[in-house]
Amino acid sequence: MAERKGAGPRHREGFEREPARRVFAAELREVNLQFKDGEDEKSPSYILLPTGIRANRIFFIGTLTEKERRGDQNIFYHARISDPTGTFFVIAGSYQPEAMQQLAKIEPPAFVAVVGKPNVYQSPSGAVLVSIRAESIVTVDADTRNCWVMDTAKSTLDRLDQFGSTEDSEKAKAHYNTDPEVYRKMAYDALTQLKI
Amino acid sequence: MEVSTIVERISQKIEQKGVQADRKKIESKIRRLIEEFGVNPAEAERTVMNEVAREHSITPSGGSRSTDLLEIGTLVPGEWVSVQGKVVSLSNPPSPSIAQSGIIADSSGAIRFVVWSSANAPRMEQGKWYRLESAVVDSYKGMPNLKMHSGTTIVGVDSDAILLPSISPIADLKPGVGSIRAKMVQEWEPSHERMLQTGLLGDESGTIKFTIWKDEPEKEKLAPDTVYNIYYGQVDEFNGRLSLNLNTAVYIADEGDIEVGAGDVAKGVIVHIAPGSGLIKRCPVEGCNRTLSRQNYCPIHEIQQKFRYDLRLKAVLDDGTRSRNILLQRDLVEQLSGITLDEAIELAENNPLGMDEVFYRLRDATMGRYIACRGSEMDGRILARQCEKLTFDPAKLADLLNRAGGA
Numbered sequence: 001m002a003e004r005k006g007a008g009p010r011h012r013e014g015f016e017r018e019p020a021r022r023v024f025a026a027e028l029r030e031v032n033l034q035f036k037d038g039e040d041e042k043s044p045s046y047i048l049l050p051t052g053i054r055a056n057r058i059f060f061i062g063t064l065t066e067k068e069r070r071g072d073q074n075i076f077y078h079a080r081i082s083d084p085t086g087t088f089f090v091i092a093g094s095y096q097p098e099a100m101q102q103l104a105k106i107e108p109p110a111f112v113a114v115v116g117k118p119n120v121y122q123s124p125s126g127a128v129l130v131s132i133r134a135e136s137i138v139t140v141d142a143d144t145r146n147c148w149v150m151d152t153a154k155s156t157l158d159r160l161d162q163f164g165s166t167e168d169s170e171k172a173k174a175h176y177n178t179d180p181e182v183y184r185k186m187a188y189d190a191l192t193q194l195k196i
Numbered sequence: 197m198e199v200s201t202i203v204e205r206i207s208q209k210i211e212q213k214g215v216q217a218d219r220k221k222i223e224s225k226i227r228r229l230i231e232e233f234g235v236n237p238a239e240a241e242r243t244v245m246n247e248v249a250r251e252h253s254i255t256p257s258g259g260s261r262s263t264d265l266l267e268i269g270t271l272v273p274g275e276w277v278s279v280q281g282k283v284v285s286l287s288n289p290p291s292p293s294i295a296q297s298g299i300i301a302d303s304s305g306a307i308r309f310v311v312w313s314s315a316n317a318p319r320m321e322q323g324k325w326y327r328l329e330s331a332v333v334d335s336y337k338g339m340p341n342l343k344m345h346s347g348t349t350i351v352g353v354d355s356d357a358i359l360l361p362s363i364s365p366i367a368d369l370k371p372g373v374g375s376i377r378a379k380m381v382q383e384w385e386p387s388h389e390r391m392l393q394t395g396l397l398g399d400e401s402g403t404i405k406f407t408i409w410k411d412e413p414e415k416e417k418l419a420p421d422t423v424y425n426i427y428y429g430q431v432d433e434f435n436g437r438l439s440l441n442l443n444t445a446v447y448i449a450d451e452g453d454i455e456v457g458a459g460d461v462a463k464g465v466i467v468h469i470a471p472g473s474g475l476i477k478r479c480p481v482e483g484c485n486r487t488l489s490r491q492n493y494c495p496i497h498e499i500q501q502k503f504r505y506d507l508r509l510k511a512v513l514d515d516g517t518r519s520r521n522i523l524l525q526r527d528l529v530e531q532l533s534g535i536t537l538d539e540a541i542e543l544a545e546n547n548p549l550g551m552d553e554v555f556y557r558l559r560d561a562t563m564g565r566y567i568a569c570r571g572s573e574m575d576g577r578i579l580a581r582q583c584e585k586l587t588f589d590p591a592k593l594a595d596l597l598n599r600a601g602g603a
Binding site for chain 1: 465467468512514515516517518519559560563564565566586587588589592593596597599600601
């Protein structure tokens with residue numbers, strides 16, 4: 001027991017909620033590594049982003065383009081949400097009743113803000129995909145969407161500036177063979193779309 | 197003849213300590229020792245001196261203890277010290293085993309003191325100067341504390357030295373005694389029936405919670421938006437947060453205004469709205485104000501049929517690297533969501549979902565929005581004083597484009 005309490009340097013005093021990372025769809029699409037921090041069943045699970053940071057939760061804003069209700073016994077919603085770089089796949093099922101009810105009310109197309117937990121899984125055809133289990137989905141206006149694009153570009157550039165100097169980014173470099181220029185360009189392209 | 201010089205010597209010594217000498221009694225003791233028991237005069241003098249000193253709880257001088265005076269501002273726990281200072285505050289002793297408690301100050305600083313009842317010490321008066329010899333500095337609840345016990349000598353001193361408390365910025369306060377010049381920026385509902393007033397004081401450097409307890413005689417309350425010179429407040433620490441107890445303090449309203457420092461600024465996105473947000477009911481009992489549960493149950497005053505509605509938002513603000521708890525009071529909730537308290541009450545009363553409907557509306561109006569909050573952090577939660585929505589800033593876009601494309 002005593003050992004688990006001090007498990008690793010990430011455990012600060014008291015409970016601290018995991019931050020919601022800002023990530024563009026094009027970067028999330030590349031993710032294929034998910035790991036747990038600790039042996040415990042309840043240990044948090046993270047995905048590793050190619051720009052070199054772990055994420056247990058993400059926050060993004062995009063355009064809800066499609067939603068689909070699936071299942072009869074266990075109803076869940078499947079949604080596609082696009083940002084300037086690509087598409088996020090979002091699910092909200094009976095374990096996320098709040099998000100499911102919110103999503104049920106929103107008619108595409110609409111700008112939506114999503115907080116959720118990313119999951120890496122393998123499709124029957126063998127492809128590795130990332131989907132987001134939504135905790136909350138609300139509609140927002142275009143101004144808030146623009147704030148998010150800037151915020152996410154800034155976060156991505158911040159990660160690239162630190163690339164190679166943190167433990168997570170060393171891991172990302174080894175795993176994804178990340179070329180920082182690719183992601184710098186992705187951020188640039190996303191930003192240029194804001195100029196109307 | 198010899199006996200009378202000894203008596204005089206002993207009497208003078210103890211009178212130096214501020215104790216009235218009973219010359220007849222001393223003389224009879226000396227005579228008894230010398231004449232009846234054949235003790236030599238030097239030994240008799242020593243014996244009687246010690247006896248009288250013990251009787252009056254004073255330390256015979258000339259012992260091995262240092263009587264060098266130290267500056268109060270330099271005292272550190274774990275020392276035997278002698279100091280000279282002015283009693284600037286006396287407070288009601290918290291326990292019968294303490295005869296007096298208060299604050300003593302010199303030009304270098306101030307310290308809280310207690311005099312144990314067992315010390316049998318002369319009572320000190322507020323506003324007078326004293327020399328305290330062989331007191332002990334220790335630490336009580338994280339504050340340095342000067343203790344007067346049976347070995348401590350307390351002597352009144354004539355001094356008309358003007359004592360100017362050194363005012364420090366709120367951000368520099370440490371547990372102990374502190375003096376500030378600050379504005380009362382917020383008054384909160386007292387959380388305890390013994391509390392007279394509580395709220396927030398601020399200066400350019402930041403803010404601190406203050407409390408005035410009901411006491412004898414009753415202290416004066418602070419007036420909102422007024423600047424005060426506050427001398428010798430007691431700075432307490434609890435869970436890493438400082439607060440200022442004004443019961444020991446002198447406070448004088450001052451002219452002028454202070455631009456209160458922003459306190460902590462937190463920017464980010466609202467990523468979570470916690471239960472307990474939205475329209476809430478508060479206990480109507482004077483001074484209680486606790487939130488009632490669904491069944492109108494107050495944890496202290498049980499079921500309350502009457503109640504007061506209020507709006508609040510307990511949320512998580514996340515900047516992508518750190519998430520912080522924030523608490524917004526009614527005015528900020530109204531400003532941010534565009535829903536007034538009256539509208540919220542009407543919604544709750546005319547809607548099948550009742551108060552839940554208000555929660556959902558507030559959530560949909562605030563979740564996912566970028567905001568900046570200013571306020572002070574308490575128990576890991578920022579109590580917001582100001583709040584603004586952040587909007588898209590084209591100037592920053594240009595900077596970011598340069599950063600992304602500049603490689």
